[in-house]
Amino acid sequence: MSTEIGQGSFPSRIAIMVGAGFVPGMNAxxxxxxxxxxxxxxxxxxxxxxxxxxxxxxxxxEGGLVxxxxxxxxxxxxxxxGILGQSARVDPFHVRTVNADEMVEEVDMxxxxxxxxxAERIDAxxxxxxxxxxSIFHKLHRKGVNAVCIPRSIENDIxxxxxxxxxxxxxxxxxxxxxxxxxxxxxxxxxxxxxVLGEQAGWIALQAGIAxxxxxxxxxEIPCDLQMVAxxxxxxxxxxxxxxxxxxxxxxxxxxxxxxxxxxASSLKDTLSPLATGDASEHxxxxxxxxxxxxxxxxxxxxxxxTFPLVLGAWARGGAPTSVDRQLGLGYGAGAxxxxxxxxxxxxMAFVPPDIKFVPxxxxxxxxxxxxxxxxxxxxxxxxxxxxxxxx
Amino acid sequence: xxxxxxxxxxxxxxxxxxxxxxxxxxxxxxxxVFLKGCSLRCKWCxxxxxxxxxxxxxxxxRLCTGKKECGxxxxxxxxxxxxxxxxxxxxxxxxxxxxxTDCDEALVSLCPTNALSLYGKTMTVDEVLDEVEKDASFYRxxxxxxxxxxxxxxxxxxxxxxxxxGAHKRGFxxxxxxxxxxxxxxxxxxxxxxxxxxxxxKLSIPERHKKWTGVSNERILANFKKAYETFPDIDxxxxxxxxxxxxADEEHIRAVLAFxxxxxxxxxxxxxxxxxxxxxxxxxxxxxxxxxDYKTPSEELVARLQAIIDEAFGxxxxxxxxxx
Numbered sequence: 001m002s003t004e005i006g007q008g009s010f011p012s013r014i015a016i017m018v019g020a021g022f023v024p025g026m027n028a029x030x031x032x033x034x035x036x037x038x039x040x041x042x043x044x045x046x047x048x049x050x051x052x053x054x055x056x057x058x059x060x061x062e063g064g065l066v067x068x069x070x071x072x073x074x075x076x077x078x079x080x081x082g083i084l085g086q087s088a089r090v091d092p093f094h095v096r097t098v099n100a101d102e103m104v105e106e107v108d109m110x111x112x113x114x115x116x117x118x119a120e121r122i123d124a125x126x127x128x129x130x131x132x133x134x135s136i137f138h139k140l141h142r143k144g145v146n147a148v149c150i151p152r153s154i155e156n157d158i159x160x161x162x163x164x165x166x167x168x169x170x171x172x173x174x175x176x177x178x179x180x181x182x183x184x185x186x187x188x189x190x191x192x193x194x195x196v197l198g199e200q201a202g203w204i205a206l207q208a209g210i211a212x213x214x215x216x217x218x219x220x221e222i223p224c225d226l227q228m229v230a231x232x233x234x235x236x237x238x239x240x241x242x243x244x245x246x247x248x249x250x251x252x253x254x255x256x257x258x259x260x261x262x263x264x265a266s267s268l269k270d271t272l273s274p275l276a277t278g279d280a281s282e283h284x285x286x287x288x289x290x291x292x293x294x295x296x297x298x299x300x301x302x303x304x305x306x307t308f309p310l311v312l313g314a315w316a317r318g319g320a321p322t323s324v325d326r327q328l329g330l331g332y333g334a335g336a337x338x339x340x341x342x343x344x345x346x347x348x349m350a351f352v353p354p355d356i357k358f359v360p361x362x363x364x365x366x367x368x369x370x371x372x373x374x375x376x377x378x379x380x381x382x383x384x385x386x387x388x389x390x391x392x
Numbered sequence: 393x394x395x396x397x398x399x400x401x402x403x404x405x406x407x408x409x410x411x412x413x414x415x416x417x418x419x420x421x422x423x424x425v426f427l428k429g430c431s432l433r434c435k436w437c438x439x440x441x442x443x444x445x446x447x448x449x450x451x452x453x454r455l456c457t458g459k460k461e462c463g464x465x466x467x468x469x470x471x472x473x474x475x476x477x478x479x480x481x482x483x484x485x486x487x488x489x490x491x492x493t494d495c496d497e498a499l500v501s502l503c504p505t506n507a508l509s510l511y512g513k514t515m516t517v518d519e520v521l522d523e524v525e526k527d528a529s530f531y532r533x534x535x536x537x538x539x540x541x542x543x544x545x546x547x548x549x550x551x552x553x554x555x556x557x558g559a560h561k562r563g564f565x566x567x568x569x570x571x572x573x574x575x576x577x578x579x580x581x582x583x584x585x586x587x588x589x590x591x592x593x594k595l596s597i598p599e600r601h602k603k604w605t606g607v608s609n610e611r612i613l614a615n616f617k618k619a620y621e622t623f624p625d626i627d628x629x630x631x632x633x634x635x636x637x638x639x640a641d642e643e644h645i646r647a648v649l650a651f652x653x654x655x656x657x658x659x660x661x662x663x664x665x666x667x668x669x670x671x672x673x674x675x676x677x678x679x680x681x682x683x684x685d686y687k688t689p690s691e692e693l694v695a696r697l698q699a700i701i702d703e704a705f706g707x708x709x710x711x712x713x714x715x716x
Contacts, residue, residue, distance in 0.1 A: 091490070096433070096606075101575055103431030103547075104606035106444070135490040138473070366476035366488050 014340060015054075015065070015122045016333075017047040019090045019129035023152050023166025025321025025329050028078040029128050030068065032333020038070030040341060045122070050087030054116045055095065055109055065120065078326050090129070091136050110143060117145065124345070126336045128152050128165070131365070134348060138361040141346035148339045149348040149361060150332040154317060157201035159367030160359040161350035165332055167204070168324040170197060170316040174208040181310055182212055182245050191215075191233060191244035191299065191307040195292035197316050198249030201370045204316075205249035206377050209386060215244045216387040218295065220251035221371045222378075224389025226295070230302035232387040237305050246299070248291045250313075254298075255390070289313065331356055405551030407515045408442050408543065410523050413530070418567030418588045418629075420536025423524045425555070428512040430543040431573045433606040434594065436635050436666065442543040447512035449495045451487045455507035458483030464502055471495070517554045521562060528564070537565030537587070546570050549578040556585035572615040573607060579615050580622070588627045590662075591616060595639050596647035604638060613651065620655040628658040634697070635666045640689050645697050649704045661701050665689050 016033050018026055030046060037044035046066040047053040053064030066084060076083060089096065092113045094106040117125065124146040127137055130153050137147045153164035174196050185192035198204050202219020209217035215236050218224045229246065237244045292309035300307045321329065332349045335356040339347055347358040371378065373392055381388060408426040417424045429445035430437075437443065441450065459466060460483055465475040474492035475485045485507070500508045524538050531537045538559045545552045545568050556566045567588040572579060583589070593616075594609070595601040601609035620628060630652050634640045645663075652658040666688050 093490070093493070098607055101431075102607050102611055103573060104433045105431070132490065135473075135488055139490065362473065365491075366473055366486070368478045370478065 012123060013043045013045065013121045014124045014126065014337075015045050015047050015117075015120075016068070016084070016126040016128070016336075017050060017054075017090075018084050018086055019127060019133035019152065020050065020086060020088055021130055021152070021154075022086060022317050023154055023325075024169040024317075024319050025078065025166075025325045026128065027076045027083055028321060028326045028329025029150055029165065029333040030083055031073045031076045031078055032330035033126055033336055034068040034073035034076075034333075035070055036334040036337035037068075038073065040337065042337075044068040044073075045120075046084040049085040050090035051092055051113060052087050053084075054120070055092065055113060078321070078330065090133060093136065093139065110140065113140070114144060124148065124340045126150065126333075126340070128332075130164075131158055131368075134158070134361055135365050138346070138365055141361060146340075146345040147361075148336045148345060148358075149364075150336055151348055151350070151364075154204070155198050155201045156203045157369050158348075158364065159369040160348060160364040161369075162353055163324075163328060163351050165325060165328050166321075168328070169319065169321045171204055171207055172322045173316050173319055174204050174312060175211045177312055177315070178208055178212040178214065178245065178247065184310075185243040185245055185308075188308070189242040189306075191237065191246060191296075191303075191305050193246045193248060193292050193296035193299065193307050193309045195248050195250055195289060195309065195311045195313070197312065199251035200368050202249040202252075203369075203371060203377075205247045205252075206371055206375075206381060209247040210377060210381055210384065212245065212247075213384055214247045214386055216246045216389065217381060218246070218248045218252040218291075218389050219371055220249055220253060222373070222388050222390050222392070223253040223255045225255045226298050226302060226389070228391075229387055229389050230299055233299065233305065234303055237303075242305075244305070246295065246307075248295050250291050252291050252295070254294070402516060403548075403550040403554045404514050404516050405520070405548045405555070406445060406447065406512050407520060408512050410520065412527055414539065417539040417541065417569060418537070418590060419565065420534030421527070421530040422536040422539045422565075422567070423527055424539045424541050424569075425520055425524070425545075427540065427542045427545045427548050427552070429547045430571075431547060431607075432544070432571055434633075435604050436633065436638070439543070441511040445547075447497070447510040447514075449487070449489075449492055449500065450509050450511045451485075452507050452509070453484050455505045456484045457505055457507075459485065462504060464504060465508065470499060470502075517551065517558050520555055521558050524559065524564065525562060528562075531564055535565065537567065539567040539569060539590075541569040544571055544574065546572065546574045546578045546582055549574075549581040553582045553585055556582065560585060571605075572612050572619070573605075574615070576615055576618060579619060583619060583623045583626060586623075586626055588629060589619065590629045590631055591619075593630050593632050593644075593648040593651070596644050596651075616651070617655075620652075620657060624657050626657060628652075628655070630658055630661040631664055632661075633664045633666065634689050634694065636689050636693070640693060640697070642697065642700060645700050649701065653704055660705070663694060663697060663701070665694055 014037055016030055034044045046068050048060055048064050053060055057064035092110045093108050095109045096106050098104055126148050128150045134149055137149050141147045151158040151161050151164040152166050154166050154170045156164050156167035158164045178194060181192045181194045196205050200220060202221055205217050205219050215233060216229045233244050289311040292311050296307040296309040335349050339358050344358050346361050348361055348364040350357050350359045378392060406428040408428045411424045414422045414424045426442060428442055430443045459477045465485055471491055471494055474488055478486055497510055500510050540552050540555060559566050565587050566585060568586055569590045571592045595604060598608040598610055630648060652661060
């Protein structure tokens with residue numbers, strides 16, 4: 001990784017890899033990067049299954065690297081999601097292995113990764129990753145990897161970009177499902193409480209809730225008073241309109257509950273490394289559905305109406321990408337090659353409308369794009385009479 | 393394979409926690425010493441802080457007074473980017489666990505509120521035994537003593553052996569809790585100092601064991617069999633963490649019984665319904681851990697499986713209930 005790009009020489013070979021966690025339309029990013037590399041006359045390869053194709057090539061009889069010629073890229077389905085595959089964990093600093101004594105351990109293979117990149121003559125690495133992946137690539141960049149990251153987040157919680165890849169597809173799917181939940185609530189004459197993705201940021205809940213004119217939207221950024229939600233539902237649910245719809249982000253917080261019993265995946269996540277308990281962990285399987293269950297049960301106790309919980313959870317992570325995400329994916333992929341050709345590494349691509357720009361990883365990490373109290377979406381929700389669980 | 397502890401001045405061990413007044417980790421009232429480091433990765437693990445060998449960072453946000461009042465960890469000598477505050481949220485510090493990996497005891501001690509701490513500390517045999525000794529009167533009256541658990545206590549064989557040998561010298565009954573996924577040499581080093589060995593039969597079928605714990609159970613079963621035969625004076629108690637959907641079925645229970653019953657020194661087979669796993673951690677962390685991704689086995693299921701065990705051990709209903 002010693003090529004002095006930007007100072008007279010250019011990379012001969014560029015690799016692209018996809019981090020843990022699926023979002024729709026990953027092929028669009030790969031396609032954009034491969035076509036842009038071909039246009040520049042550079043060779044592009046894809047690493048299979050995160051870093052596995054590079055660190056464990058013996059697992060792949062057909063090769064751990066996928067040649068991504070412009071001809072192949074042109075024939076990729078941009079709505080498809082998986083030419084490179086994925087790994088459950090993408091952290092070369094803690095690679096789970098079974099050692100010679102048949103004991104499981106996590107080992108630091110970052111030096112090995114650098115050696116493998118050199119051996120494969122890979123001069124630059126493009127990574128489609130989420131927030132945690134950015135931190136790992138920040139570390140890798142400090143070790144000398146020429147890295148360019150493309151932000152991928154269902155929750156749209158990466159602060160340095162207005163829109164992360166994958167968010168729009170999840171939002172569209174969520175709106176479609178909320179429409180169905182609305183109809184189900186209407187026919188059943190009950191109040192549907194639908195849990196949607198959003199552990200840290202409530203963008204999906206808020207925007208989708210606005211789109212379907214939900215009665216209430218509960219998001220992590222606005223700790224909610226369920227008494228207030230119940231009062232609002234009492235007003236809205238009448239004999240002429242005997243149903244309701246409440247949208248709950250999975251990370252929603254309730255004002256009148258002690259922190260330790262908030263409906264979230266696990267309070268241990270606050271005290272332990274994600275290596276032990278986080279999303280990439282194999283130790284704890286996330287408990288999707290807790291927020292919907294908690295809110296539905298408690299609302300039913302507060303009002304005379306019957307509630308029913310529904311959980312979208314992982315459903316929103318699959319499917320075909322929307323046209324927005326296809327464009328964004330192609331744009332981010334092609335934009336990453338602009339960063340490489342400029343010799344700009346240790347950066348994340350950012351959509352700052354109307355431009356696609358580069359942001360240093362050091363500035364991109366450790367920031368969460370949450371819904372501010374003065375957000376336009378909050379104002380719209382209030383104008384539409386949607387209860388947010390607290391006076392803003 | 394070298395053992396994990398090799399201090400020439402006497403073995404030291406990485407201890408996660410010392411828990412007093414335990415009643416389920418062997419006979420009588422016991423003090424359980426949890427060591428750090430495990431060679432399995434059970435997906436249902438309720439003690440993830442025990443898995444890694446080294447002491448590791450822990451953060452309790454309830455103790456953090458925030459950036460305005462404190463902010464010590466946001467500046468050097470703490471690693472750049474390891475701690476941060478989310479704009480617009482509360483003032484409390486968040487941890488970037490990928491960048492905070494180098495935080496050692498010296499750094500953690502700079503946190504004035506103890507929101508930052510380390511799981512695990514290096515201790516000598518005498519330091520541990522002095523702590524254990526505090527409840528010596530309970531051991532004498534109840535037939536209890538010390539239990540060394542983990543993690544996997546056999547991964548620190550020199551320390552565990554010295555600890556148990558020292559406990560014997562002080563007159564304490566000794567027990568270990570182990571999954572036995574270690575080389576036989578480690579087992580052989582520790583067992584001469586053990587009175588009771590509680591050992592896990594997690595899953596019977598090797599492929600399923602590998603799927604749920606990371607490795608096959610073939611070496612584990614070989615170790616158990618060799619231990620039963622090599623150490624006839626030890627009381628062996630088999631155990632199964634009972635998790636519906638994974639191993640809470642008759643087939644597994646009968647397979648374990650078929651394995652242990654030929655060995656007369658395996659004196660019991662206990663079922664550990666899943667909900668028990670987090671208990672120790674509740675106290676240790678002071679937080680509620682709602683680890684119910686898997687459902688707790690029903691009382692009916694546990695009773696049905698327990699009846700199979702009682703029958704295999706030739707217990708009548710009266711005897712079985714008297715033992716409970």
